Amino acid sequence: MHIASLVVHATPRRLSDVRLAVLAIAGAEIHGASDTGKLVVTLEARSTDDMMARISEIQRLDGVLASALVYQHSDSLAAMNEEIEDGHGS
Numbered sequence: 485m486h487i488a489s490l491v492v493h494a495t496p497r498r499l500s501d502v503r504l505a506v507l508a509i510a511g512a513e514i515h516g517a518s519d520t521g522k523l524v525v526t527l528e529a530r531s532t533d534d535m536m537a538r539i540s541e542i543q544r545l546d547g548v549l550a551s552a553l554v555y556q557h558s559d560s561l562a563a564m565n566e567e568i569e570d571g572h573g574s
Contacts, residue, residue: 486535488527488556490542496521498547505545509538521549532558 494502499521506512511528525542529535535556543551 486527486529486532486556486558488529488535488539489554490525490527490539490551491554492523492525492542492551493549494521494523494545495547495549499523502545502547506542509541511538512542 492502492506496519499517499519503514503517503523506514506523506525509527513526514523515526516524527535527538529538539551539553542548
């Protein structure tokens, strides 16, 4: 499982269209937006190739000026579902 976060900068007048297009991408969620055209997006994908394809798809959307990868993590699905103790002995 791969998880990534991006900041996507869109033309403000196309922001609504870009939001809809991003949400149509499998594994994409929008967590925040500004009137100036910036979106905070997370993506989930099963492989590196799938993740890169989704990032490229976002970058090619009409109205997208730029996107910046902020964070990326990959791990096995089993490891992602493993419960982690909080370290406080409770």
